[in-house]
Structures are given as structure tokens and as C-alpha cells.
Amino acid sequence: MTTYSAGSNLEKIFKSGKKAVTGECGPPRGADAEHFRHKANFLKGCVDAVNVTDNQTAVVRFCSLAASKILLEMGIEPVMQMVTRDMNRIALQSNILGAAAMGIKNLLCLTGDHQSFGDHPQSKNVHDLDSVQLANTLRMMRDEGKMISGTEVQGRPQMFIGAAANPFADPQEFRVVRMGKKIAAGVQFIQTQCIYNMERFHKFMEMANDMGLTEKAYIMAGITPLKSVGMANYMKKFVPGLDVPDSYITRLKGVPKDKQAAEGIKIAVEQIHECLAMKGIAGIHLMAIEWEERVPEILETAGLLPRPTVS
Amino acid sequence: MVIGESKPLAEILDMIKDFKKIVVAGCKGCVTVCNVGGEKEVAILASELRIARKAAGNNLDVKEYTCERQCDPEYIEPLDDLVADADAVVSIACSVGPQYVTARYPYLHVFPGINTTSIGGAVEHGVWKEFCQACGSCVIGEYGGLCPIARCAKQLLNGPCGGSSGGICEVGKGSIPCIWHLIYDRMKNLGQLHKMTEVKLYKNWSTSRDGGLRTSIREELKQ
Ligand code: SF4
Ligand code: SF4
Numbered sequence: 001m002t003t004y005s006a007g008s009n010l011e012k013i014f015k016s017g018k019k020a021v022t023g024e025c026g027p028p029r030g031a032d033a034e035h036f037r038h039k040a041n042f043l044k045g046c047v048d049a050v051n052v053t054d055n056q057t058a059v060v061r062f063c064s065l066a067a068s069k070i071l072l073e074m075g076i077e078p079v080m081q082m083v084t085r086d087m088n089r090i091a092l093q094s095n096i097l098g099a100a101a102m103g104i105k106n107l108l109c110l111t112g113d114h115q116s117f118g119d120h121p122q123s124k125n126v127h128d129l130d131s132v133q134l135a136n137t138l139r140m141m142r143d144e145g146k147m148i149s150g151t152e153v154q155g156r157p158q159m160f161i162g163a164a165a166n167p168f169a170d171p172q173e174f175r176v177v178r179m180g181k182k183i184a185a186g187v188q189f190i191q192t193q194c195i196y197n198m199e200r201f202h203k204f205m206e207m208a209n210d211m212g213l214t215e216k217a218y219i220m221a222g223i224t225p226l227k228s229v230g231m232a233n234y235m236k237k238f239v240p241g242l243d244v245p246d247s248y249i250t251r252l253k254g255v256p257k258d259k260q261a262a263e264g265i266k267i268a269v270e271q272i273h274e275c276l277a278m279k280g281i282a283g284i285h286l287m288a289i290e291w292e293e294r295v296p297e298i299l300e301t302a303g304l305l306p307r308p309t310v311s
Numbered sequence: 312m313v314i315g316e317s318k319p320l321a322e323i324l325d326m327i328k329d330f331k332k333i334v335v336a337g338c339k340g341c342v343t344v345c346n347v348g349g350e351k352e353v354a355i356l357a358s359e360l361r362i363a364r365k366a367a368g369n370n371l372d373v374k375e376y377t378c379e380r381q382c383d384p385e386y387i388e389p390l391d392d393l394v395a396d397a398d399a400v401v402s403i404a405c406s407v408g409p410q411y412v413t414a415r416y417p418y419l420h421v422f423p424g425i426n427t428t429s430i431g432g433a434v435e436h437g438v439w440k441e442f443c444q445a446c447g448s449c450v451i452g453e454y455g456g457l458c459p460i461a462r463c464a465k466q467l468l469n470g471p472c473g474g475s476s477g478g479i480c481e482v483g484k485g486s487i488p489c490i491w492h493l494i495y496d497r498m499k500n501l502g503q504l505h506k507m508t509e510v511k512l513y514k515n516w517s518t519s520r521d522g523g524l525r526t527s528i529r530e531e532l533k534q
Contacts, residue, residue: 066376085465089513111465111467111472113474114464114465114474114481114482116482117481125465127465127466127467127512128471128516130465130466130467130468130513131469132468132469132471132511132513133468133469133510133511133513134484135511152393164473165473166473166474169471169472169473169474169475169476170471170475170476170477170478170489170492171471171475171495171496173490174471174495177507177508178470178471179467180508181469181508181509181510184508184510185510193473194365252329
């Protein structure tokens with residue numbers, strides 16, 4: 001019998017050997033839960049779990065804990081994101097316990113974007129822990145029943161531990177090593193930053209395979225469909241650590257404006273196929289930013305629907 | 312050393328708007344070296360204040376003095392005579408100095424004329440950068456002699472983050488080197504790259520500002 005560390009749907013899919021698919025849904029900049037439910041509904045049944053961002057790009061939104069709870073109520077499995085930017089070890093551990101108590105079974109450990117990129121650049125940041133230490137903390141609480149202080153945890157948080165990796169940042173040769181540190185700290189699945197430079201991603205995966213990391217954790221390729229030439233240019237120029245090759249921009253430019261979205265989806269589907277064919281890729285993390293309604297179509301075209309059920 | 316930057320003249324004028332007689336007090340320590348609070352800057356600020364107030368038809372009497380070190384009661388003493396009939400002191404020492412002045416003269420208004428920005432040093436002529444945040448338990452020995460606490464915008468102990476690009480930090484609009492890239496290069500030079508694979512665990516912040524006001528005691532020197 002397979003043993004699970006958390007028994008989330010996501011963990012079960014991975015362990016069944018099937019390719020997993022996760023989506024992403026950002027909470028709104030207000031208390032409008034209906035809007036959030038509306039967006040999330042497009043993902044229901046199409047993906048194995050949905051990431052809930054935690055004040056993404058350092059912009060205030062309703063909290064990932066509440067949004068994850070809403071997903072649970074909707075019958076959607078959340079991957080709760082948690083950044084170390086805004087909370088110290090007291091608040092982080094407290095939220096882990098609270099989230100686990102509410103039935104949230106996947107946690108993605110992140111450091112978070114610096115607040116200078118967000119809507120409150122004058123705020124203080126915390127950075128008591130970094131993402132690697134957050135993952136280590138959750139592993140310790142779950143497997144050793146201990147908090148950072150050594151205090152015994154009464155009721156261990158049963159959570160499947162995730163983290164992000166950016167294969168396109170620098171120093172290039174260190175990116176896989178850093179992912180390895182996360183895995184060594186306790187991370188069980190990795191979602192990569194949006195991939196556009198396939199050549200560089202191939203190299204990254206080769207290194208990950210060589211280092212044996214794909215045996216130790218499930219690596220999901222991050223895909224964000226390009227809606228337009230404008231979006232592609234924006235990603236290339238303004239998003240730190242993103243690498244959009246000119247060939248995709250030329251391709252989008254080559255079709256009439258009203259066909260660019262379709263072309264963007266075509267590119268995304270090609271990328272999904274190429275990634276799934278790579279050794280060591282355990283799934284796809286589809287981040288259709290404010291484009292949740294197109295997720296079913298993208299996954300259908302990619303041949304990833306219907307989603308498997310694993311008991 | 313301690314690095315500072317001059318406050319805008321308008322801000323200083325506003326602080327002292329209700330006063331007629333002030334002393335501008337500088338320091339011959341760090342702020343002289345970083346050109347914001349030495350003898351020369353005291354003279355410049357004093358005359359700028361005089362001119363501005365004269366132009367506004369509200370003359371200001373300004374006396375000037377530059378302490379050997381403003382963070383030392385002994386060296387503040389010479390201010391006693393100057394402040395005797397003054398309303399306020401504008402100190403352009405690092406922000407430690409004006410607090411020593413405050414402690415010595417209970418009935419005197421004291422204002423900072425500079426912003427104390429960091430513990431750092433010059434990296435080129437006219438450019439100073441932060442190097443240390445006085446976290447109270449120095450760990451740079453583990454990072455090739457470079458500080459990830461003060462010099463990484465996210466204080467990562469397991470960097471570099473995903474925003475490190477071409478050796479430049481994602482924060483600071485291209486003006487800041489990614490310290491983690493430098494740490495990587497340095498560890499490579501030192502043949503210590505294997506150390507970069509170790510998971511660095513929790514930092515004890517209780518020696519830093521987070522633990523409350525820091526007091527250093529040397530028993531053998533106490534009287
Ligand atoms: S580790 Fe602490 S004491 Fe050492 S340079 Fe960095 S901030 Fe300063
Ligand atoms: S780019 Fe480098 S210095 Fe800047 S926050 Fe990331 S790791 Fe720290």
C-alpha cells in the first residue's frame with residue numbers, strides 16, 4: 001500500500017504515477033468572495049489542485065488561508081501559498097497549524113516578491129525565515145512533531161510540501177542546486193516559474209535528473225499562456241527572472257490581433273507536450289493569469305482531460 | 312562607518328522655524344569622512360540657514376561647532392558655552408550625536424540635520440553603500456566574507472532568489488548587485504561551492520534589534 005505524508009489529491013495523483021495538473025487562482029483586492037468563486041469555478045474538475053496566491057507581487061489581496069478554505073467548500077483542492085515576507089516564525093507556524101486544522105493539505109513555501117514591487121512599497125518586510133527554512137519548518141512540525149523552538153506540536157499538520165524554482169534566474173548553474181536545497185529541507189513537489197525558454201529548461205531538467213532530484217521530488221513545469229504580443233513584451237521586459245525568447249514574440253506578431261490569443265494557447269499546448277515528454281517532469285502547473293475561463297480549453301487540447309480520480 | 316545623507320534645507324528650516332538662536336553641531340568622525348557632517352558641512356549649512364532666514368525677513372543667529380566625536384560626553388562639553396543662550400541645536404552628526412546632546416541639555420531643543428542611512432562605506436567616489444545591519448551575531452564567515460543580512464533585500468540565508476539576473480538584484484532598479492551572486496562567485500574562487508549546498512537553518516534574531524535595545528558590557532572596563 002502506498003503511504004502518504006498528507007493524502008492530498010495532488011500527492012495521490014503523483015504517487016499513482018500519473019501526470020498531475022495544477023492551476024492557479026489569485027484572490028481579489030477586496031472582500032469579494034463571489035468573484036473569487038466565479039474564477040475558481042472554471043478550474044473545478046479540470047485540475048487536480050488549485051494554487052491560491054499569498055498577496056502575490058506584494059499587492060494586498062484577501063488572504064490565502066481564507067481563499068483556500070473557500071476552495072475546500074467548493075470541492076476544489078487548494079495548494080495554499082505562503083510567503084515569508086509578511087510574517088515571522090510565530091505567525092507562519094500558527095498559520096500552518098490553522099490551515100492544517102481546516103483541512104488544507106498542500107502548502108507551497110515561498111519567500112515572496114519584495115514589497116517594493118507591490119502597492120505598499122513603504123511597508124516593512126519580515127524575512128525572519130526564507131522559503132527553504134519554511135519548508136524545513138513544516139517538515140519538522142509534520143514528521144518530528146516539533147516547532148522551531150523545539151516545543152512539541154499537539155496534532156501534527158498533515159501537509160504535502162511544495163516550493164517554487166526558477167530555472168531562468170542566475171547564476172544559471174546554481175539554480176538546480178538551490179532546488180536541491182529545498183528538496184533536502186523537505187520539499188516534495190516543485191512548481192517552476194513560467195517557462196518560455198525551452199532550451200534552457202531542457203538543460204535545467206538534465207541537471208536535475210543527473211543530480212537525482214527528479215527521483216526525490218515531483219517537478220511540475222510552469223506554463224503561462226501568452227494572451228497577446230503586449231503581454232509577451234511585458235513579461236520579457238518587466239518581470240524579473242522571466243525569459244521570453246523572441247521567436248514566440250515573432251510568432252504572435254505574425255497573426256492578426258484577434259487571433260493572438262488562439263496562437264498563444266497553441267504555443268502553450270505545444271510547450272505542455274514538450275515538457276511532459278521530458279524525463280523527470282511529473283506534471284504541469286498552468287498559470288492562466290486572469291484567464292481562468294480558458295483553462296478547460298487549454299487542457300482539453302493538450303489531452304489532459306478528464307482528470308484521473310485516485311482513491 | 313556610519314553613513315548619512317543631508318536632510319533637505321526646507322525640512323531643517325521648518326524644524327527651527329520658531330527659533331532665533333541656534334547652534335549647528337558637526338562631528339569629526341564618520342560623517343566627516345562621508346561628507347555630510349564635518350567642519351565644512353557645518354559652515355555650509357550655517358550660512359544656508361542664515362541666508363534663507365534673512366531672505367524671509369526673520370534673521371537667525373547661528374553658531375558653529377564641530378565636536379571631535381559627538382557620541383562621547385567628554386567631547387560635547389565644549390558646547391556648554393555655545394548653547395548657553397541658544398534655543399536649539401541642529402546636529403549633523405550621525406543620529407547618535409544629537410541624542411548625546413539631548414542627554415546633556417535637558418531644556419534644549421535638539422534636531423537632526425541629516426538622515427543616518429547605514430553602516431557601510433564608499434564604493435566609488437561620491438557613492439556609499441550599506442554593508443552591515445548590526446544583527447549582533449556576525450555570520451559573514453559562512454558566506455565567503457559577504458553579508459546576506461544587510462546586502463540581500465530579502466535577507467535570504469539560502470539564496471539567491473529567483474529574481475537574481477545577470478548579477479543584479481531584482482530590487483533597486485538595477486543599481487544593486489545581487490549579493491548572493493557575489494557570494495556564489497566568491498565561494499567558487501575559494502573552492503567552497505560544496506558549502507552552498509548546505510541548508511542554512513534559522514537565524515537567532517534576538518541579538519539584533521528584534522531582541523530589544525542592545526547593551527554591550529565589558530566588565531573589566533566598568534568602574
Ligand atoms: S552578519 Fe550581521 S553583523 Fe555581520 S555584517 Fe551582516 S548584519 Fe552585520
Ligand atoms: S536578487 Fe539577490 S540580493 Fe536581491 S533579493 Fe534576490 S537573492 Fe537577495
